[in-house]
Amino acid sequence: MWERNLQDLVRGLRANKGDQSRFIAEAIDEIRREVRGDDMELKAAAVLKLTYLEMLGYDMSWASFHVVEVMSSPRFHLKSMGYLAATQSFEQDTDVLMLTTNLLKKDITSAKPLDVSVSLNGLSHIVTPDLARDLSRDLVTLLSHSHPSIRKRAVLALYKVVIKYPEALQYGIEKLKERLEDPDPGVVGAVVNILCELARHNAKDFLVFAPPLFHILTTSSNNWMLIKVIKLFGLLTPYEPRLIKKLHPPIVDLISTTPAVSLLYECVHTCIIGGMLQGSSGFSLAQTCVTKLAAFLEDSDQNLKYISLLALAKIVPTHPHLIAEYESRILSSVDDQDISIRMRALDLLSAMVNQNNLQSIVQQLLQHLVKPDSSLNTTQTAAQSLTTAAASTSADRSLTTPSVVSPSSSTAYRTTLANRILSMCAADLYANVSDFQWYVSVLVDLAYVARAPVGAVIRDQLVDIAVRVREVRRYAVQVSMRILEDSAFISGAKEDPKEGCEEVLWAAGWICGEYSSELSDTRRIIPSLLSPDVSQLSSETVSVYIQSAAKIFGTWAAGLTERWDEDDLPELKKVVGSTIDYLRAFSSNPNFEVQERATNIMQLFNFIRADLNAYKPRSRIPEQSNGFADASTSAFDPVGTTDPSFPKSLLLLDPLFTPYTLNPVAPEAQSSVPVPEGLDLDAWIVPEANIALRHEKEKSTEKKKKKDKKGKAKETGLTGERVDRSAARSSKTRTNAFEVGRTQEEVQAEQEEIAKAKARRMEMLKDDPYYIIDDRPKVQPDDVDSIPVVRLDDMPALNSMGSPKATPPLSMTPPPQNLRSASPAIPVSFTINRAGEMPPNAISPKLPSGSLPKQSPLGTPRSSTPSRLVPPSPYPTYEVDEGGVLPRATTPEMIKVTRTKKKKSTTDGSSKKKKPKDTAAVDQVNGNKS
């Protein structure tokens, strides 16, 4: 019989190209037979074949015991095969590893150096925490082996051991230090190598190595070693500032003399970490570095270009002006065909952006997203590019056109690029964006061209900007209208939900609704928000659409009351009618959110329709009046004498949405919510009695499990007793924290009753063989009813605690007239810069003024940046007129983002720190108020 060895297997594989899987299945069967035999040679050959198959993706974990058998062979050629198989196949959780401890111990203490090296190499792969613990002593002994090659391997293996078993370092570190002075350069290199790795985890412990390392730095000429030593110093300097001074001369020397860019890169990196580029001498050093590195940008060798970009990105944060010179070169690197270079250039660019260059950089980056649009209509999916890759042989690879390989077409790259643009601009609360109209258009462009899953980020930024930057709202609304009317997104969402930026529609819908007063053509937008096509969008978007449509209508209708004209009536009726029709379609939407909103708003519109139909113009005969004027409209039809000339239902919707402006929340808002008096946050909401009961129950059930079942009745009885006690205890300590609806006694009695009933039932069921008794400890108390959830409503404190946004339920809003005079809510103000909103202390009734001294009631929500201070108004300011059209600052002045800021500035904000530019706006506020 012929046994097949590895070569035969490979030949077989090559001969059976058509049906490899069957051939491999046969081969594995054969291997299974062979590994069980007694012939060690055969077993080893089988294991080796298996190792080869493992590389091709076949499992060999089942053979791990046989691998250990081969490893334990005394013959070197078999042993090395065994170790090879082990390194390739063993995992941390391979169970046979436990069997290898003695084997490894024997091998690494063997007299034969080759055995030792092969086992050290194997150990480096398969070491587990247990193996590391058991073998670390032997390994440390090997550090002074007579063979340099063994010492070298032992040093490297020690690293792996230390990773798994850090204690080993304690007794190994001294020997390791000795090895730095080893006569063999390879051993020294190995030590430097592992120190470099170890210092990445914990640099402090390795400061003791600094002197010998410094010696190496000044004497060695081996670049490999120098790179590692410099890297190592880069890790050490943060912990030992004195090193910086010491390292300065040799590093400067290296930077100016070395021809190796890799070494230069490491030097630059270490200089930066060590802060050597600070000060006047540092500046010239930085200049030298940048000049040298920038020269590589022009190099034809792409590798050097790559490294220099990498290094420049490190210098940028501290010396941006030095790099600025090379901006054009760096920008051209972003156009490089090589994705690696592009990524590095992107890194560098995002570190370089400032107010001045942001626009040009972003425009250039956008080009990348746009370009393939023209040449290549669809993005390459992974599968497509895989087939392209498989199809292109080595011969034509050099000929492939850039458009095929162009990295711009890969989704991952596009995603990265789009995200980079977004984060670049949004960094530090849009610090670098000076023109928000431009940025809004960038965001929208991105949504069109990105074809990457960045829609959610774009959506959030659009909404964020619209909320924070008042001046850009009109523009944002205009743009949003365009988006809403563009069917490209809807169809795009249908085609490829992953790559389209459908979420942008969410933002557009929301912005149009929230800032509907900025809309130029209200009637046009409602149909596009509610058209049946919309139902293809995600339900979140549709929900927002419905809400927005109501807001828009509300604003429009409220505006009509301003200049009421009887001629508007038919049109109004038409709009209401069509809106109801649209909404009806949504009221049977499968998504409950959409359904609920549609139904709610449809109902409101029904009111309006009824009112409109009942409306009788003063001067004219009613055009039509049918039976719709029923009880529902009577609410809007008071018998009063001061009847306005317009249908009163026109003012139905607007106040539902407009009385409170949405403001950004200050980061510290949550933490500065004052705790209302009388609210004890540490008090139990659910009286402790129940909790205690639960615990006791758990305990007793657990006990039950262990105990004989006969003890059950007694146990449950005991539980009852305990309930009594704990309830009594809690009633003593806790009752006063709550206004408890029922008395503790009642609760207690009920609990006892339940416990008793349960005990009776358990007793009854105990002997029933068909009933599986649930012995597990119950997390949920079975007397859910007794948890007085209702009491929450009675707690006065919780209401006033509110959310930071503190939007009281809208259902409570009084009719418009009342609202305007009595609302305690956050008013719309006209400050240009609004800081994040702070908790409305005004609502919290008895705020101890000492706790948050810097907050004045009602003024707080209007905090602002120090540069553009607005005097805090002691009273709520309203400028929403009947018409609901927001007066705007007349000059479209410089757009600034509002920054969420500390409340401090508000209170002392009456000091006139603001720029003159703002006065106009502020005046307007005051004017409006009066």
Added chain:
Amino acid sequence: MIHAVLIFNTSGVPRLTKFYTPLRAESQPLLQKIFQLVSTRPASLCNFLDAPELQNLLGSKIGDEVRVVYRNYATLYFVFVVDGAESELGILDLIQVFVECLDRSFENVCELDLVFHFDDVHHILAQVIQGGLVLETNVDVIAQAVDEASLARKTSFLSANPLALGTGSGPRSSTLQTPLNWLTGKLGGIGAR
């Protein structure tokens, strides 16, 4: 540290895979992904593969600074997956060192040498890298160690199988190998090429 050494040919068939970090579950997809990315890169591009896709695949295991350094020799790609502790250009040199060592021990190494001497390639790699750390970078020292170990394996094999006719460096022939088998193997090898 070096996390993986991969060799595959221009059609993506692996010729050697060595993982120094447990990535086994992901090994095949990783191989496919790297092959797909590397094989589409023209020779004029740099030898560092910096793909966002890989970061997603490896980031959780290796950390932020995943670098794939590769070199293309004739029909083979030599790919090293490393992290921030290694110098990119240094690794590029190391690949060169590794290939030179292969060349020395196989004399004009070609893809078939790697296929049929799978174990030897591993033994040579073990003289260059141990457990993800660079063991030696001097080609002469490596070659010497490789020869030593290979000679020891041969001696050990011969002493275990005194009647074996198999030649070559190492224990890859079984007891029953005959010259005939060797000859057909050669023919098959050529035919398949």
